[in-house]
Amino acid sequence: MLDKAKKLLASIHSGDVKSLARALTIVENDLAGADDILKSLHPQQTPVIGVTGPPGAGKSTLLNSLLGNLAKKGKRIAILAVDPTSPFSFGSLLGDRIRMKDQFNHPNIFIRSLATRGALGGLSGKTIEMTDVLKAAHFDFIFVETVGVGQSEVEIAGLADLTMVVLVPESGDEIQHIKSGLMEIADVFIVNKSDRPDAQLFTIGLNKLIREKHQQIKVFNTVADKGTGVLELADEILAFKPHAGLKKIELLTQKAWQLIQHYRMRDIQKNKLQQKITEAYHPHFNIYQFIETFMRSS
Numbered sequence: 001m002l003d004k005a006k007k008l009l010a011s012i013h014s015g016d017v018k019s020l021a022r023a024l025t026i027v028e029n030d031l032a033g034a035d036d037i038l039k040s041l042h043p044q045q046t047p048v049i050g051v052t053g054p055p056g057a058g059k060s061t062l063l064n065s066l067l068g069n070l071a072k073k074g075k076r077i078a079i080l081a082v083d084p085t086s087p088f089s090f091g092s093l094l095g096d097r098i099r100m101k102d103q104f105n106h107p108n109i110f111i112r113s114l115a116t117r118g119a120l121g122g123l124s125g126k127t128i129e130m131t132d133v134l135k136a137a138h139f140d141f142i143f144v145e146t147v148g149v150g151q152s153e154v155e156i157a158g159l160a161d162l163t164m165v166v167l168v169p170e171s172g173d174e175i176q177h178i179k180s181g182l183m184e185i186a187d188v189f190i191v192n193k194s195d196r197p198d199a200q201l202f203t204i205g206l207n208k209l210i211r212e213k214h215q216q217i218k219v220f221n222t223v224a225d226k227g228t229g230v231l232e233l234a235d236e237i238l239a240f241k242p243h244a245g246l247k248k249i250e251l252l253t254q255k256a257w258q259l260i261q262h263y264r265m266r267d268i269q270k271n272k273l274q275q276k277i278t279e280a281y282h283p284h285f286n287i288y289q290f291i292e293t294f295m296r297s298s
């Protein structure tokens with residue numbers, strides 16, 4: 001089995017896209033051989049760029065334009081689009097295909113969509129692992145697009161070397177409502193839809209908030225569907241150097257934390273849980289005692 005995984009990784013390494021797609025499917029669905037693939041990986045330093053923000057902010061449109069720029073410069077790029085708004089990846093795949101239509105057939109660009117399978121926002125259970133598989137291929141950059149709801153921004157910050165938060169200008173006082181958590185995870189803010197009348201005011205307010213919080217976050221203004229401001233963003237990405245030292249260790253800790261959470265939950269099935277609760281239930285049912293017994297027996 002281990003030999004099979006190593007062979008698959010060797011063909012991914014030599015640039016075979018079909019092998020890459022197959023390995024991703026095995027890992028995504030936890031099929032036989034998934035563990036062998038993950039344990040045989042030889043981690044590369046490919047920068048992972050997280051793109052998060054509310055639904056409809058223009059993340060996919062922006063990526064489409066950005067990737068066009070980077071591909072023109074000869075860069076090879078992978079995108080993992082995680083879309084919790086669609087429980088079936090088909091819908092999101094189609095949506096992203098349409099929005100990223102310019103880049104869909106470009107030889108330097110590899111696009112993969114995945115649904116979050118019932119997770120409320122956030123990363124799909126296998127996003128981290130799939131990103132690591134992508135690192136086995138020779139990409140210059142790996143982009144991960146996630147919808148920013150709930151915990152997902154924090155999760156993406158643990159996965160990505162560079163986190164870009166896409167915002168849309170709203171009325172001036174809305175800026176106060178930017179979740180303070182976003183300030184902690186964003187490396188770059190992108191004010192997209194800067195063709196809106198409130199854009200300038202919003203950007204001024206955002207910069208003020210960043211200064212008040214003593215953060216050093218760059219702010220870019222873009223009009224994604226027109227490609228405005230995208231060149232500057234592409235330059236920022238091209239100049240990016242992956243972290244070393246403490247920041248890297250922090251990121252790895254965040255990543256290990258999430259993986260351990262996933263692994264601990266792996267053997268726990270909800271239907272089995274429900275069945276056990278049905279069996280154990282009585283009017284004075286104590287859920288804490290139940291959980292302790294359940295965990296010991298599973």
Ligand SMILES: Nc1nc2c(ncn2[C@@H]2O[C@H](COP(=O)(O)OP(=O)(O)O)[C@@H](O)[C@H]2O)c(=O)[nH]1
Pocket residue numbers: 053054055056057058059060061062099192193194195222223224225226
């Ligand atoms: N006016 C305007 N519309 C935009 C801009 N960028 C994207 N859109 C539109 O906003 C909608 C949502 O874009 P999409 O990329 O799917 O957003 P996502 O959910 O964040 O990926 C689409 O109809 C885009 O055409 C922009 O800069 N200005």
Ligand SMILES: [Mg+2]
Pocket residue numbers: 059060061096145
């Ligand atoms: Mg999208």
